[in-house]
Amino acid sequence: MKDRRIAIVDEHQLFLDGMRNLLLSFSLVFAVTTFNTPDDLLSDLDTGNTYDLIVTDAMMTKADGPSLVDALVSRALKIPVLFLSGSDDPLSFAEIMKGGASGSISKKADKTMFFQAVETVMGGGVFTDLEDSALVPVSTGLRYGAAEDHASVPKLSGRQLEILQHIRRGMSNKDVAVHLLISENTVKSHLKLMFRQLGVTKRTACIQKAQHYGLI
Structure with missing residues (x-):
């Protein structure tokens, strides 16, 4: 190697x-x-x-x-x-x-x-590991899109997956920030990174893509 x-x-x-x-x-x-x-x-x-x-x-x-x-x-x-x-x-x-x-x-x-x-x-x-010392990358198995190459699955952190779960429930960026005790700008920064990782530009598409990869 x-x-x-x-x-x-x-x-x-x-x-x-x-x-x-x-x-x-x-x-x-x-x-x-x-x-x-x-x-x-x-x-x-x-x-x-x-x-x-x-x-x-x-x-x-x-x-x-x-x-x-x-x-x-x-x-x-x-x-x-x-x-x-x-x-x-x-x-x-x-x-x-x-x-x-x-x-x-x-x-x-x-x-x-x-x-x-x-x-x-x-x-x-x-x-x-900023903002949260427990923030580590999470590897999950595919539930949707099983034909996808596992190596191609975007890598999202534990905090990013947590934010996605709250957004899927209909929470606003401000609500997520209050719930997780972080700033609204931090939530927005995480979303921007997730959009880039998943190749999307909107929250709905971000959730759908994450579901496709079996991340949430």
């Missing part, structure tokens, strides 16, 4: 070394390269190197995660990006996702959750 290449960006070498060792402990098929700044990674990419996943600190002295994502987009590089967030990072889930990143996870997350985040984002899904 070909090694899956992962790039890690962080200003602190000890943290980089720890992250590298953690990733290598997950799998022998991970090839991990570390960079101290986003510019170092971008210079490497400009030479023709590429990666299956970029794991980067969300906030750094010389640049932040969204700026790195913008630079990747400007180079037409479609590499999934997983942000590492600290407790004092001001970036919200919506701000992280609107630039094109694929997920975020706290630097304090345990090994199991971090592995889930890496596998989900590398596999084309979306992952976050």
Whole structure:
């Protein structure tokens, strides 16, 4: 099996070394390269190197995660990006996702959750533990559209599936936000991501598509 290449960006070498060792402990098929700044990674990419996943600190002295994502987009590089967030990072889930990143996870997350985040984002899904530390990706079997290739089933997080269930019952975005104790903007951000994942533009179509895939 070909090694899956992962790039890690962080200003602190000890943290980089720890992250590298953690990733290598997950799998022998991970090839991990570390960079101290986003510019170092971008210079490497400009030479023709590429990666299956970029794991980067969300906030750094010389640049932040969204700026790195913008630079990747400007180079037409479609590499999934997983942000590492600290407790004092001001970036919200919506701000992280609107630039094109694929997920975020706290630097304090345990090994199991971090592995889930890496596998989900590398596999084309979306992952976050912001707003709710129990927010993890959910894998479900197909009930509808059984002929679909299981690998093609969109990956929605537990929180996203929870929001879909409430919307299916006729709740408004505001009602869902109050019920789940999150902001209405967070609900809207989750919906926007689900629309993109499911290839739809309306709530009704989103519910129908999720049912088709057996997600709800």
